[in-house]
Amino acid sequence: MPEPDIRVKLLIGKTIPRPAPYEVIDALIDLEVTQQDRDRSGFQMTFSLSKELKNFSDYWLLRKGILDPPNRIIIQVIVNVKVGVNRSFQSPILIDGIITDHQIAPSNQPGESRLIVTGEDISLMLDLEDKNETYLNLSDSKIVNKILNKYKIKYGLTLDVQDTTKYFSPNQQEQITTQQSTDLQFIQKLAIRNSFIFEIKPAKTPGTNIAYWGEEKDKVTPAQPALSMNMGAFTNVDSSISFNFNALEAIKPQASVSDEKTGASIPIQVLKSPSQALASKAAKFLRKEVLRCTNKLEKILAQKETESFASRSQENAVTATGEVDTVRYGYVLEVRQLVGVRGVGKTYGGYYYVKQVTHRIKRGEYKQSFTLKREGQGATIQMLQV
Incomplete structure (x- = not known):
């Protein structure tokens, strides 16, 4: 039987997030984080609301303003799980995000009032202001660096921008690049023009992030444990993995x-x-x-x-969806990486790219719903490692 040790760490603040007060952690009922490979990631947290004994006129969480938009929040999980003789330790940051709204659901029953807080990852902050800008004699990569540098210090960005001058370095007689959109929309437009991707993902240290603009990186043989079905004691998937082959996607x-x-x-x-x-x-x-x-x-x-x-x-021709219990699986799935699937036959077994993971956490439970994809049927290898 797996031996679990799973903890959640919350940091909240206006600019620099700090560890959340005990009262906030104690009021947390459940949280959900959806990580995506291309689109913006998001989160939702549900808190129990109670009024202070000395001040029955308002709820403590609302009066303190700790969870008000647009405060910044970092959600980190610390997982130390022993499955058999193996022990898995991870401390990934699920999201570094911005609170965008909250919903209040008062109740007549004591202890049943709820505060629901939702938000998106910090790339949202690049998507708030529509701009008109002109960039003369600058390559696309220099434009991207210039824009991202405005957010570098505030959001702890490490810039990883691929140079495009080897492809094309314009002068104003040949091409004038203009921006008529938000910074995020414009950076994504330049990425598409160069067949690149753009993503901001949390680094290993809370409060720091990596902004990558460049070619999609090759996926290497995964360190992520295989998702296993119909394999007796090695089975780690709670429910059946569903596969869909859409021949019209290609x-x-x-x-x-x-x-x-x-x-x-x-x-x-x-x-x-x-x-x-x-x-x-x-x-x-x-x-x-x-x-x-x-x-x-x-x-x-x-x-x-x-x-x-x-x-x-x-690459969207075949999609696979399912859910795992993190304690049983012993690992936190990462998007933009590969994972193996075993015990489902040769047609749909093998390696997949992790497109989306939704983490659902509450006291005593941590589930991960996943969406995987690849370009067709049949495994490229004979055997997957556990």
Whole structure:
């Protein structure tokens, strides 16, 4: 039987989060954090509300303003679980976020009043102000660095921005880059233009984050324990894992660029997928789509955009969903990483990319719901490690 030691650490503050008071921790009933690989992550916490003995006119949690928007909150879990002879220790930060709203549900019954607090990760702070800016003679990577530097100190950002000058370094006679959106929307637009991704994720130290803008990184053989079904004592998945194979997800892009001298259209071929193969039998491209955005791009950028589009569409062909008890599983699943699936047959066994994880925590219980994906059927290896 697994021996659990799971604790939750909350830090709250206006700018620099500090350990939450005991009264806040004691009032916490449950919390839920949804981590996503591309979209913004979010959280929801439910607290029990009670009025002070000396002041029955208001609830203590509301009067102190500790959980008011837009306070910053950091949720960290410390997991030390022994399963068999193995012991797993992790202390991941589930989210570094901003409280956006709270809901009050008063009750006539003593102890049944509730405060529900919700919020999103700190990338939200880049998405609050619409701007009109012009950037002359700056490459996309220099623009991104310039924007992110405004948030660097306040949110503890370590910038990891991939240089784009090797692809294209514009001057104002060739191209003038303008921003007519929020910083987040504009950075994401520049990422798409370079076939990059943009993400802000918590670092290992509370209060620090990594802002990555660049090519999607290769997924390496996972250190995450395999999700196991129908394997007796090695089974660690509570409910059945459901698999869905959608043959229409894979879309073959048709793209071209214009020759500068003749104006002739030059087709772009998908030479390879930039993503690591996780399936031995990738889904076939049943649909085709014309990428009209590549016509005026530099050829190397058009090639990257075409290959990236094909990869993104194909990698969603197979999705898997399920739930694990963290004590039984002995590990906190991480998004943007790989995980193995065992005991479900050769067609759907093997490695998957972790797209989304929802952590549901309350006293005596820690469940993780997950969504996995890959580009087709069939494992690429014969045997998975535990």
